[in-house]
Each structure stands twice: as C-alpha cells, then as structure tokens.
Amino acid sequence: MFINNVQFWLTSVLSLLISIDQETILDFLNIDGPFNSEDYSYLVGTSTTTTPVSFETFKLILQAIWGHYQHGLGFVDLENIALFILVIRFLFLSKKYNIKTGFFITCIGLGAGYLWYMHLRDLAYFYMRTLWMCPLTHNLASDFSEIYYQQMSEFSKAGARFDSRTFYGPIVRAFTDITSNDNYRYDPISMVWSYLPSDVKFLSDKLYYFLTLKAIPQTYRFVDTQITNLSGMLWYTFIVRINKRYCPYLLRWHWTFLLGLDFLERPFIYVQYRLIYYLNEILIPNNYFREAELVTNLLITLVAAQYIFITLGMLHALCGQYFYFPFLTENTELHIGLRPKDSIYSGGHTIWQNKRSYMISQQASSKLKKYRFGTIRSAYSKLPRFWYGWLGRGNLDDLTNNEYEEYLKNKDKKKSNQKARRRNSRIRWEYRQERLKKRFIQLLAKFGIKISDIDKNDRGDDLYDEFKKFSKK
Template identity: 40%
Template sequence: MLYFFKILLLLINIDQETILKWFGVESPTSKTILTNNVTLSNIEVQTGSPISFETLRLIVEGLWERVQDGLTLADIENLLFFILFLRFIILAIRYNLKTSVYITCIGLFAGYLWYRHLIDLISMYRSILIKLPYLHKLGIDAVQLRSMSRQMVLTDLKLGDNVHWYNPGQLIYYAFTKSIIKTDSETGLRYYIDPVSMIISNLKESDKLNILPIYYKIYNKIIPQAFEAVSKFWAQLSGIAAYAVITRIGKRYCPYLVRWHWTFLLIIGFIEQILVYFVYRVSYFQAAVLIPQTQVSSNFVDQTLILQVNALNGLIAFIISIHLGLIFFGLFHAIWGQYFYFPFLVENTELHIGPRPKNSIYSGGNTAWQDEKNKNIQRFFPKFWYGWFGSGKTNNLKILQPFQRFIANILKYLRKQFRR
C-alpha cells in the first residue's frame, strides 16, 4: 500500500512547504538573512512540516494578501489545478487509480469549457475591466492575451511562444510547424525538413528547375492562404461543430457531465449577448455623451451629470461582477464534477440531453430537481435553490424560502383575479 501512494504522488514529498510553494505562499520556516550585503534565501529552519490546520490558515492568509490588489488568470489556474489534484487524491482513495483518472479528466474537460468561456468574456470586457478596481488585472491579462494572439498571427518569428494549455489546436499547430521548419542561425534562412521537401532536395538539378517553382508556389502561397481561410472558417464554426460531433454524434462516448455543462453554456450564450452589448452601450453613452458634457466648461460642472456618470459606473461594475461571479460559480461546479440549478435554463438544457444516469459513477453529482420530477412533485413556483451541489433535501437556503412564498402568494392572487 505504501508503494502505491509513492507511485500515486510521483515520489513528491507532500508536506506543508510543498503545498505553500504550489500557491506561491512564503513558508514561515524560511528566512532571508542579510550578511555583508549578500542575500541568503530559502534557508530552512525546520524541514518537512506536516500538513495541518495551520497549513490551511497560511494558505488563506497568503492568498488573501495576493488577491487584495486584484485577481489574475494565473491565480485562478493555480486554484483550479489544486482542486483537481485534491479531488484526484480523494477519488483514488475512495475508488482506485484508474477510476480517479477517468473522473478527474471528465471534470477537467467540463471545467475547461467554462474556463474558455471565462477567457472569452474577459476579452470582451477587457476595456472596462481595466477601469474596475478589483478586476483590473483580469483586464490586463485579457489585453495581453489578445495582443499575443495578434502578434502570432501577423508575425511568425517565434513559433510556439506564449501558447497556452487551453489552446490545444494552436499547440498542435505550432508543434507541427516547429518540427518541419529549421532556421539557420548564421544566415537566418529557413529550411523545410518535411518528407516532401527532403525528397525534392535530393532530385537532380535538371528536375529541380521544373519542380521548384511549383514547390515554392504551393508552400509559400497556396498552403498559407488555404490555412488562413480554413482558420477563419473554423473560428466561426469550431464551437458548434465540436459540440455536434462530441455530444451528438459521439453521445455514447461523451460523459453526461460534459454534455450537461456544454449544453448549458451554449444556452446561456444567447442571454449573455444581451448583457454584454448592454454594457457596451452604457459605456459608449458615458464616453460619447456624458463625459464630453462635463468637460465643456471648466468653471461650472453640472452635478447631475457627475451623478449620472457615477451611477452608470456602479451599474456597469454590478453587472460585470454578477456576470463573472456566475461564471466562476459554474466553473467550480464543473471542476468538482457537480451540477447546479437555475430556473428555465436547466430545464431547457435537460430537454436536449435528458436526465442524468443514476447507475454510473462517471455521471457526476446530484440533481435533486430531476429526482422531484421523477416523483411527480408538482410546483407552481420553481425553486431557486436545491442545496449545495444540487444535493437538495434539507440543504435549501432558508433565506430564500420567505421570498419564494411571497412571490408564490402574489402569483396565486393574480391567477385568481384572472379567473373571475
């Protein structure tokens, strides 16, 4: 059994220092000593501190200090991968190594869908996020990602640089391109070392005169133009095409958790467009109408205009915070292999993919609303909360129950009025 855990943990000594280094938190057992203007760092006072509640306290304090001035994509990724690793260990102990790998990979794929959607959102909100106090680092990350992608499209100088794990297609493309192109360090010329180019280089000089013009035309004009056209076409249809192939054609091999979260993301995309363009219009109204009016006269400033600008700033910050907060909510549910309930959207999602199979450990967590539907429990007013991770039963939020009863009574009263 001990050898099993050594293989499972890849011979890594999991102690307090290892966990803290993962999160980038300074360990209390390390000191920085200054002697004769020479810095000696990372001198361990004691090694191999065991994991305890003190470790959790240090992680919370260290992360709180890091995120006080803003949240970054790197912080989100570190937290997500730590959750995946923790879940992998728990599942390996509960089931076995093979089952743990399968369930963790399913959660990783579902979380990847939400994370890609999060990056798309912060890319759309990037010019506004930079102005918000706590989310400005996310806006900076979005601007950097956009500028990097443009630079890689316009220039092909450094193949493979700044390619991230969440772009597998781009990663494969640059790996293939890097493997067939070799650049001479002295002359700066590039040579193709793929099989076709190597065959042509070994031809006779008389044959090269006829073949080389066609070869260069294909490699330098036809292939790049075709790749650019296919890339633009794929960029427009890749999401729907991948969804249709994986969740529809390959439904038998696609886990229910992935199908559920992917379908939910496609459905909320139609609603999110309304929020995004509403924020755009409000921001444009501020920049093009209100702010120029406040700068017309330096002697007199209309306080009502200032009030309108501040009110719209608060509205924009509120909408973006709620929007991104809901995406984070779905992201962490997907990583944990869980479901959540949201009226109307969840019902439409499950109309497409059906109920969760209860006899499979790979289908994810609880869906209490489906259990109520199977028991033919009729509700006039839909519940807004089915417990943490959709567990239902006694985990309902008691705060929302009076609100639900109040709305239900109003709807019943209106229904009686119309029946008269």
Template identity: 35%
Template sequence: MLYLFRLLFLLINIDQETVLNWFGIEDPTNVKAYQAIANGYDLNSSNIEPSTNISIDTLGLLVEGLLNKLQDGLTIVDIENTLFFILFVRFIILALRYNLKTSLYITSIGLFAGYLWYRHLIDIISTYSNVLIKIPFLQNLGKDAIRLQSLSHQTVATNLKLGENTHWYNPGQVIYYAIMKAIINVDLETGQKYYIDPISMIISKIQGSGDSNIVSFYYKLYNKVIPRVYDFCSKFWAQLSGVAAYAVITRIGKKYCPYLIRWHWTFLLIIMMVENIFISFMGRANYFQTQILIPQKESYGNYINSSLQLQINFLNIIIIFIVLVHIGLLIFGLFHAIWGQYFYVPFFVENTELHIGPRPKNSIYSGGNTSWQDPEEKEKHLNRVFPKLWYGWFGSGTKNGWELTSKFKQFINKIIKKIKR
C-alpha cells in the first residue's frame, strides 16, 4: 500500500502550473511564453522556463485568479472544480495521517454525502433559473441551469425516439427499451414498424378473419393502455425513488451506511419540506412581477408611476434575498459534507438527530465534531429560552476559540516530521 501511495505521487507532477490549471487560471510563465510567440521570438527548450514548485506565491496567484473569475459571476464549473480540489487535498492529508485505504474510505463517504447536496443544489438552481438571470453575480448559474435543462430534454427526446443511451441506474428504461427492441421490427426501406411479439402475430391472423372486436381491443391495449400505464408508473417512480432509496440505504442498510451520509441525507429531506414554501412563493412573486407589474409599468410610457416602481423594487429585494440565502445555505452544507463535517441549524438538526441518533464518537468514519451533542450542551439547551445559533466552525464548539488553530498547527508539524523522515 505504501509503494502504491509513492507511485501516485510520482505519476502526478504537482507544481504551480498543475494547481493553477485545475481552476482554469493561466500560469504567469505560460503567459510570458505566449507573449514571446506573439511577438515573433524564437523559443526552444532552453528558453522555456519550467513551472515553479508550489509556494506561498502560488496561493497568492490562486486567490487572485479566483477573484478575477468570480467578478464575471459564479458558474457550476467553478463549484465543481473547487469541490474536487478539496477532495484531492483532503485525500492527501488523510493518507498522510492514516493510510491510503482509510483515506479512500473517508473521502468516498464525504464524496457521497456531498453528491446528495450537489444534486439538490442543481435542482434548486434549475428551479430558480429564470430568477438567477436577473441577479448579476448569479447570471452564469442561471445560464448553466437553462443549458442543463435543454440538454436533459434533448436527451430524453432522443432516448424516447431511438431507445438508446439508457444507463444501468435506470432499470425501468432498460427493461422498457429491451422489450420494445424485441417486439418491434422496423423496415429499413419503408421505415414502417411491425410488431413481432406472439400476441401481435396471433392478432394478425385474426385480423384476416374479420373479427373486429378483438382487433380494436388489441389496438387500444397497445396504443393507449400500455403507454398510459408506463407513463403513470414512471412518474410515480420518479416521485418515490428518492424516498425509497433513502429508506433502503439509511433504514434497512443502517448497519452498513456511515453516520455522515445518514445525517446529511436526513437533514436534506427535512429542509426540502420547508423549501417548497419558498419555491412556491418565488414562483408567485416572479409571475406577479413579470406578468402584472412590469406590463402595467410599460403601459404608462414615459410617465413613471412611483407606486409600481416601488413594488417592483421591493419584490426584487425579497427575491434576491431569498435566492441568496437559499443557495448560500445549500453551498454551505455542500462544503461541510465534502469535508466530512457537520453544522448546526436550530430545529432542523434536532429533528435530524431524532431520526438517526447521536454521532458515534469512537469511529474515524463518523466525520467531524458535533459539540451540540455533548452532555453539558444538552443540559444548557434545555434551560435556554432561545436556541444557540453558533457552535463554532465545523461544529467544534465555542469554548476555546484557538483550539482548532492549535490542533491544526500540531497536525501540520506532524506532517512535516513525517516528510523529513
């Protein structure tokens, strides 16, 4: 295992150019080379400067490049690049602290928990796509969501037309298209379809005898009843699949499902009940603004109606505030899940832990800190009129503010000693 870990570092050349290219930022040495080529200078291997090693300057270039990219607006690609970079860094740190196998397990647990948040974030961004286009900093997110929606519609239409590109995680589609491929024969010259299943072959014999009742029943069954039943079952499964997967993995397979995944998955299901209220409100507010207030304002022409303008501005403030808080909370939870950490939100966390219980503190696979589960905090919580809102970074507590920094320094010193050895 140790030799495999060393081989991993030999195969991946981690320098300044590698780190900057991960985030789509140009290395200054490459920029100088491009400028020299543009000016007509002759470059050979002796004139090209190799990329420098990772240093404090690399961190400065990384922060500067990310800030320049964020000025154009946040995109889904930026979020994905940041997440995978965090996963890679966390994998390296855990491999140095434990071993390669343990690091892979812990990183995979965080990846699965983060994927749950990421999929939900994409769904919410797609829901808010028409609103995000109006917000300057989030316009690119709205455009990405619209592209994803159009791409998914094209994929579904292609799959329905050709019956191809089906995947193993859609067993219903695999079975449906397998049956359709088996019972339908297409004439390549005329393009006409022929049903070659046993029932259709029998009906073709009956059709020649003139018995119209059986033939009409057959066509109703194949053209109306079966497609409607399939459509109903597919929609029902689309609504039920998430809850069914949650029940099978976190309830039936509780023994084999890590606590981090169960905690974040349950937390997501609970907040989804409240999210529907804000999503409905956002839809109504956006419709009222775009379909009623703005047309009325345009009907006045050059005359500015202060009351209408005030209503439009007020709705803009409410819409932007709700969208930023909602998406910000999801990104906040997403990064906590990727890091294998927990966070506290009153009412939601209590209900989450009523379902799955407290965190097992004797396992390295259970994730980070949950200081609100400590016995002292539970006693204080019962005596409080209002709940405590902040339990420190990554749920580490608020008693010793510099405890996390000191532990981080100790951990860095241990890594430096191991590298020296």
C-alpha cells in the first residue's frame, strides 16, 4: 500500500515538473512551429528553444487547422468525425434508453453511414482527375490517391489475383492450392484427356488448348465481371427485399435512396469525362483560355455540389435522420413503404409522409394565385417543396387534426406549467424577503435595538405555510 502511494505521488510530482511550452504543445499536435524550419535548425544546430505559451501559440494552432481544412475534409477526417458522432450518439441513447438499445441504434446508423461513405469512395474514383481542380476536395483527392496507388501496388505484385476479395475467392484459392505445390501444377483436365484413345489425339489436343487457353479463362473473366458489377444489387435484393423484416427501416431507406441517386449521377459522370476531354484536347491546345476557365468552373461546381450533398447525406445517416429530395425520396418510399412510427429503431422524423403535408407540398400555396402570372411568387407556387422543418419535423400546417389537437393540449399544459412556476417563484421570493426581514429584526433585538410588532415565538414561516396551501395549477 505504501509503495503504491509513493508511486502515485512520484508520478504526480513528475508530471508537474514537465515544462509546458509552445514547442511541447505544437509537437503534441504535430504542428510545425516557427522554429521547426530547416533554415532555423541549420543555424542553431542541436540546441533546443523554449517559448512560453501565449496568444501566438493559439494563433499558430488555428492557422494550422485552417490550413488543413480549407481544402475540405478527406477520408480520414470523415472517418474521425463519424466516429466522434457515433460515440456521442451512443452515450446519449444509452442514457435515454439503455446500453443495449443505444448500441443497436448506433450500429444501424453506422451501417447507413457506411453506405454513403462507400458511395463517396466510388465517386472519388470516377472524379479522380477533377477532384484536384476543386479547392474543396484537395484533401479528398490526396487521401484517395494514396488508397488507390496502394491497391494498385498490391495487385501488381506477382501472384496477386483480382478476385481474391470476392465471396468466391477462397474457393478459387483452395482449388489452386490443391492442384499445385511448390514445384509443379496438376491440371485435372489434362489428367482426363490422358485417358482418351490415341486415335482422337489430333482433335482432343486442339479442343484441350481451346478450352484451357480461351474458353475457360474468358468465360471466368466474363462471369467474374458480371458478378462484380451486380454484387451490389444482389446484396441489396437479398438484404432489403428478401429479408426486409430483419433489416431496419433506416438502412433500407438510405440504401434505396443511394440506388436511385446512382442512376441520376451517371449522366453527370459522363459529362465530366467529356468536359475534361474538351478542356485538354481542344481548348488548352488552341489557347482558348477564357472558355477553358468556364469549363473548369463547371467541373468545380459539379464536383463540389455532389461532394457537399453526399457528405450531408452521410451526416443524416449517422444521426439516424432522413431528408426530402424531390423524386428520389418519393421513389424510395414507394419501394420500401412508410416509416414505422411506433419503432424506436426507425430513426428520425418523416413529416412529408403525412398526406396533409404532401398535399400542401403539391399545392405549394393556393393564396399565390391572386398574383398575376409571370411573377416570382407565381413561379414559386409551381415548385416542389424542399423544406419540411428541422430534422423533418414539419410545421403546424403539416399536422393532422388529431396531431393538431394533441399539439394544442401540450401547448396549454406547457403554458400552465410555466405560469405555475413563475407564480411559485414569485411567492417564494416574497417569502424569502419577509423571512429575511424578520430575522434581521431578531438580530437587532439581540443587540438591544428593539422594534415593536415582533413576536419572539414567530419563526417566520406563516407565509410559507400559506404558500403550501396553494394548488400547483
């Protein structure tokens, strides 16, 4: 026990002896300070410099943060933010429900956010060259380039297979290991061919080489390509369609939304390819710099808009929320149905699924018809509704009659509770004033200063007793 106490005090004292200066903080945060440059280290040699912590330290930290995040969030940054959101959400849900329920809801949000994250990686592959043009996606392009070239180096190694990560990859590797050793490879087809009579060798050999060199490799490559392209749809069909009773609504909603979004994004991907070709092969070689600047701005706008939209979608998925986007949201809910409102695992609010709010969104505003045709408000009445309140909660116009009556009851109850609290606080304040006055008079009486109209047996609680008789409403 004594040794443990001594060790504790020694570690505590030694921790206080560590000099906390500007260089220590910057090194801990992996930030280059003003004295970490190569020129300065060449001048001072191996000697160390110490600078006290000041406002300049915080200025350097903010400048380093801005210098990194002014070019957008990379994949590593998105992963760190997602992990932070999930941890905070798990703590909040564990306090609201219990640890088991909070863990399940957090895992559902993690699965939905992972779908958006992988979709962002797929888009980064298609927009690989355009990401460097947009200042908002420089960090994303840097992280993706590192990931891409690491995978390319792995596939370029001798003996690496392109199908090693597929679900049938272990079967292929097992067959390869069985039919080969360190020195030789056993061909099962050639073993079968060896039993054929020698009279048909001139035909069987041609057939053998045709099968082993052309038919089987090309067929396998074709089947593997088709399975790879259809793997996402196969998993979606198996999980969301066939086993939808075991798949949470939040996961089904975001997965279906991403499938619809994928079809809308394909034309923009091809437009991006054509714009890059037009920029590099026609505009720049012919010195059309003004047109090249316009095309570059179009590419930057295209990439930035999709990057922001995917990031916001991933944020909604991690937080267990939904959002409304014309055509895509309606098409998604036609496939998977409406959100089960009686389940705590279904996530946030979807007020647009209410028939009343849907009719309002279609009509936009019937009062705008009194304006003449061609005005901005007349055009606004034809547009679909985008905003359904914070987190899809809606407003009073979106509520049904029963929901509106419940809202009025809760509102009246809230107002009555507020009035009761204000009245109680006012009575308590008057009681405290009266009690303080009586205690002050009693204190003066002890020093010989007598004031009339004072009872020695009065405890000063008469007003408080009267306050207890009041109702709380």
